[in-house]
Amino acid sequence: MLEVQGLRKVYDGHGRRVEAIADLTFTVGGGEFACVVGPSGCGKTTLLRCIAGLLPPTSGQVRVAGEPIAVVFQEYGRSLFPWLRVAQNVELPLKAAKMPRAQRQRQVDEALAAVGLADAHDAYPWQLSGGMQQRVAIARAIAYGPSVLLMDEPFAAVDAQTRADLEDLIRSVWQRLGVTLLFVTHDIDESVYLGQRVIVLSSAPTRVVENIVIDLPGERDQLTTRADPRFAELRARIYAHIKKLPSQRAEHGSTHDLSR
Amino acid sequence: MSRALWGLAGLAIFAALGEALPRLGLISPLYAPPLSRILSLLGDQVQQPRFWTATVDTLKTWALGLLIAVVAGVVLGVAIGAVPVLRAATASTIEFLRPIPSVALIPLVSLLYGATITSTLVLVVYASFWQVLVQVLHGVADVDPVAHDTARAYRLGRWARVRYLFWPTALPYAVTGVRLAASVALILAITGELLIGSPGLGREIGNAQDSGAVPQMYALVIVTGLIGLAANLFARMAERRVLAWHPAIRGEVPV
Ligand SMILES: Nc1ncnc2c1ncn2[C@@H]1O[C@H](COP(=O)(O)OP(=O)(O)OP(=O)(O)O)[C@@H](O)[C@H]1O
Ligand SMILES: [Mg+2]
Numbered sequence: 001m002l003e004v005q006g007l008r009k010v011y012d013g014h015g016r017r018v019e020a021i022a023d024l025t026f027t028v029g030g031g032e033f034a035c036v037v038g039p040s041g042c043g044k045t046t047l048l049r050c051i052a053g054l055l056p057p058t059s060g061q062v063r064v065a066g067e068p069i070a071v072v073f074q075e076y077g078r079s080l081f082p083w084l085r086v087a088q089n090v091e092l093p094l095k096a097a098k099m100p101r102a103q104r105q106r107q108v109d110e111a112l113a114a115v116g117l118a119d120a121h122d123a124y125p126w127q128l129s130g131g132m133q134q135r136v137a138i139a140r141a142i143a144y145g146p147s148v149l150l151m152d153e154p155f156a157a158v159d160a161q162t163r164a165d166l167e168d169l170i171r172s173v174w175q176r177l178g179v180t181l182l183f184v185t186h187d188i189d190e191s192v193y194l195g196q197r198v199i200v201l202s203s204a205p206t207r208v209v210e211n212i213v214i215d216l217p218g219e220r221d222q223l224t225t226r227a228d229p230r231f232a233e234l235r236a237r238i239y240a241h242i243k244k245l246p247s248q249r250a251e252h253g254s255t256h257d258l259s260r
Numbered sequence: 261m262s263r264a265l266w267g268l269a270g271l272a273i274f275a276a277l278g279e280a281l282p283r284l285g286l287i288s289p290l291y292a293p294p295l296s297r298i299l300s301l302l303g304d305q306v307q308q309p310r311f312w313t314a315t316v317d318t319l320k321t322w323a324l325g326l327l328i329a330v331v332a333g334v335v336l337g338v339a340i341g342a343v344p345v346l347r348a349a350t351a352s353t354i355e356f357l358r359p360i361p362s363v364a365l366i367p368l369v370s371l372l373y374g375a376t377i378t379s380t381l382v383l384v385v386y387a388s389f390w391q392v393l394v395q396v397l398h399g400v401a402d403v404d405p406v407a408h409d410t411a412r413a414y415r416l417g418r419w420a421r422v423r424y425l426f427w428p429t430a431l432p433y434a435v436t437g438v439r440l441a442a443s444v445a446l447i448l449a450i451t452g453e454l455l456i457g458s459p460g461l462g463r464e465i466g467n468a469q470d471s472g473a474v475p476q477m478y479a480l481v482i483v484t485g486l487i488g489l490a491a492n493l494f495a496r497m498a499e500r501r502v503l504a505w506h507p508a509i510r511g512e513v514p515v
Contacts, residue, residue, distance in 0.1 A: 052413050071413040078406040083428040083505045092424060093414035124505055144414065 002028040002051065002148060002180055006060035009046050020046040022205030023060075028197075030065065033174050033181045035191035037238065038201030044184045045074055048150050051182070066147035066180065068097075074152040074184075076137040080125040087112065087121040090140045111143035112136075115169060131158040134166070142173055149179045153186065164222050167194060171220060188238045192231060193220060200241050209241050293475040302479035311464070315483065318449055318460035321377055322487075325384030326445045330438055333389050337396025337434070342418075342426050347397075358394065362387035362448050363455075370456050377459065380452030387448045388441035395437030399430030432506050439495040446488050 009021040020043040028034040038044055049055040051062050052071050073079040080089050087108050094104045112118055115135040125133050134154055141149055151170070155163045171194065174181050185191050191198045192214055200210040216230055225231055278295035281287045305311045340346045362383045369379040403426060411425050453462025461484055468477040 049409070052409075054409050054412055068415065069413070071410070073406055073410060075406045078404050079410040081407060081424065081428065082507075083431075084424070092420075093416070096414065096416045096420045126505075126507075140414075 001030045001063075001065040002182065003063040003065075004047075004051065004060070005063070007047070007050060007057050007062060008059045009043065009050060009055070010058045011046075019205050021050075022207055024201075024206065024208055026199050026208055026211060028180055028182055030180055031178050032197065033171075033183070033195050034197045034199060035195035036182065036184045036199045036201060037186060037188055037191045037242070038206065039203045039242070040186060042201050042203045043206045044186075044201065045152055048152050048182070048184060052150055064148055068144060068146050069148045069150060070141035070144045070146035072134075072137050072141050072149070072151040072154050074154075074156065076134045076154065077125070077130070080133060080136055080140075082124060082126050084124075085121065086117065086123050086125060086128070086136050089125060089136060090143050093140065093144050107143045107145065108139075111139040114142060114173065115139045131162040131166070134158060135169075138166075138169070138173075142177070145177075146179055149174075149177075149181045151181070151183045153184055155185070155187075155190070163190075168220075168222065170194065188235055188242065189226070192216075192234050192238065193222075193225060198234075198238060200238055210238070212237065290474065293478065297475050298478045298482065301475045302482060305476070305479055305483075314459065314461050314464045315487075317377065318453065318462065318484075319487070321380050321384060321452075321458075321460060322445050322449045322491075325381050325449065326388055326438075326442055328381075329385050329388035329441055329445065330392050332385075333392025333437065333441075334396055334434055337393050338400060338422060338426055338430060341397050341400025341430070342422055354390075354393070354397075358390045363451060366452070366455055375457040379456050380449055380458045380460070383452045384445045384448045388445040391441040391444055392434065392437040395433040395440070396430050399433030400426050402433070403429045432503055435495075435499045435502055439492065439499065442491045442495050443488060446484070446491060450484055 004027070005025050007021055007024040008019075011018045011020055024047065026034075036044055036047065046055065048071065050057050051064065052069055053062075081092070084092065090108045090111055091104055094107060099107075108121075109118070112121065115138050117132065117135055117139060120128065120132065120136070125136060128136065134157070138154065141151075154170075155166050158166065167190065170181075170183070173179075183191070183194055185194075195214050198210075198212045198214060199208055200212070201207070202209045212234065214234060216225060216228060216234075275295055278292075278298075282289040282292050282294045340350055365383060365386060369382045373379040373382070407425060407429075411421050416424065449460065450462040450465075452458055453460035454466050455462075457463055457466070461480055465477055465480045465484075468474075468480060
C-alpha cells in the first residue's frame with residue numbers, strides 16, 4: 001500500500017523558489033494499478049522522487065507498505081549504465097542485494113524474456129533503440145521483484161505501435177506480479193486504458209483535482225477497450241478537468257514564483 | 261595525401277633543415293651540429309652501458325613517481341568526490357596547493373634528500389598527483405543525476421556505487437589525467453636530474469653540456485623526446501582499450 005498525505009514540495013535554491021507540489025493526499029491500495037495524469041511541469045516526477053525516498057518532502061508524509069520499491073525513470077537512457085551490458089544492468093540491483101548467483105541469473109533471464117529481449121543480454125544499452133532501452137529499464141524493475149513499482153512517463157518517447165505493445169506488457173506484468181503500481185503519464189487515453197484508478201493533478205500549485213475509479217473490465221484489449229463507450233465517457237470526464245487547467249494556469253502562472 | 265604521409269613529409273623537411281642549416285653555415289655548428297652528426301653520436305651512445313644505466317634510472321623515477329601519483333590521485337579523488345563533506349572541506353586546500361610549481365620545491369627536497377633519486381621522485385609525484393586528482397574530481401562530479409538516482413533507488417551501497425557508478429564515470433577523466441601526468445612526470449624527472457643532479461638522463465645532459473659535448477647533449481635530448489613520445493602513444497592505446505564503451509571511442513558496431 002502507498003499513502004501520500006499532505007505532501008508539499010518547494011524547491012528553493014539558485015535564486016529560484018518553485019512550489020512544485022502544493023498539497024497532495026491520496027492512497028493506492030496494495031496490488032492496485034493507479035495512474036497519475038497532469039500537465040507538464042506539474043510535479044509528477046517530483047512526486048515519484050518523494051515516494052521513492054530520493055527527495056525529502058518539504059512537509060507532509062509518504063508511507064509505503066512493502067519493500068522493495070522499483071523505479072522506471074523518465075530519462076530511461078540515462079538511467080542505464082552505458083559501461084554495463086544489458087544483462088549486467090538488470091542484474092546490478094540484485095547483486096547489490098547480495099542475491100545468490102544462480103537465482104540472480106534466473107531472474108535476469110526471466111525478466112528479459114518477459115520484455116521480449118531474450119537475445120539482447122550481451123548488447124550495450126547504447127546499441128539498442130529507444131524502445132528497447134526502455135524495455136531494459138522495465139526488465140530491471142521486474143527482476144528486482146518489487147512490491148511497489150513506480151513508473152515515470154515510460155512510454156513518452158516511443159512510437160504508437162511499440163507503445164501499445166509496452167502498455168499490454170505492463171498490464172500483464174502487473175497482473176502476474178501483483179505489485180502496487182503507480183504509473184505517471186500525461187496521456188489521458190493511456191491512463192484510462194491502463195489503470196484501475198486515475199489521479200488527475202492540476203498544474204502548479206499542484207493538487208489532486210479528481211480521483212476517478214476506472215470501472216472497465218479487467219481484461220483489456222487495445223481495440224475493444226478503447227472502443228468501449230465507457231472508455232470514452234471516462235476519458236471525456238478527465239479531459240473536462242484538464243481543459244479547465246489553462247485558465248487556472250493563467251491565474252497562477254505555470255510555475256508559481258513565490259519569491260516575487 | 262593521408263595524414264600519416266603529411267606527418268612524414270613534415271618530419272623529413274625538419275630533418276633536412278637540421279642537416280642543411282648548420283652545413284651551410286646559417287647556424288653555427290658549435291651550437292647546433294648537423295643532424296647526421298647527432299645521430300651518429302646517438303649510435304655511439306646506445307653502445308655504452310653508462311647511457312643505459314642513465315635511461316633506466318630516468319624510466320624508473322618516471323614510472324615509480326607516476327604510479328604513486330596515479331594510485332594516490334585516483335583513490336583520494338574518488339573518496340573525496342564521493343563524499344560531499346570531504347569535497348567541501350578540501351576544495352580550497354587543493355586550490356592553494358595545486359598551483360605551486362613543483363620546481364619551487366627543489367631547494368626543499370635537495371635539503372632533505374640531497375642529490376638522490378628520492379628528491380626527484382618527490383618532485384615527480386607532486387607534479388603528476390594534481391593532474392590525476394583534479395581530473396578524477398571532475399569525473400566524479402560529472403556523475404549523471406539520473407544514474408545517481410537509479411543507484412539510490414535500487415539500494416546500491418556505498419561500495420557498489422563507487423565501483424559501478426563513480427569509478428566508471430570518472431574513468432575517462434582519470435585516463436586523461438594519467439596521460440597528462442605521464443608527460444608532466446617526464447618533464448619533472450629530467451628537470452630534477454638536471455638541477456638536483458640525481459642519476460638519470462637529465463644529469464647526463466648536464467654533464468655533456470659542462471664538458472662542451474654539444475652533439476652528445478643533443479643526442480640525449482632526442483632520447484628524452486622519444487621517451488615522451490612513446491609514453492603518449494602508450495597512454496592513448498591504453499585509453500582505447502579501457503574506454504571501449506565510451507561515446508568518444510565506441511564508434512559504430514560493424515554488422
Ligand atoms: N531539481 C530541481 N530544482 C529546482 N526546481 C525543480 C527541480 N526539479 C523540478 N523542479 C521544478 O519543479 C516543477 C515540477 O517539475 P517536475 O519535473 O516534477 O514536473 P513533471 O510533472 O514531471 O513534468 P514533465 O511532465 O515535463 O516531466 C517544475 O516547475 C520544475 O521547474
Ligand atoms: Mg517528469
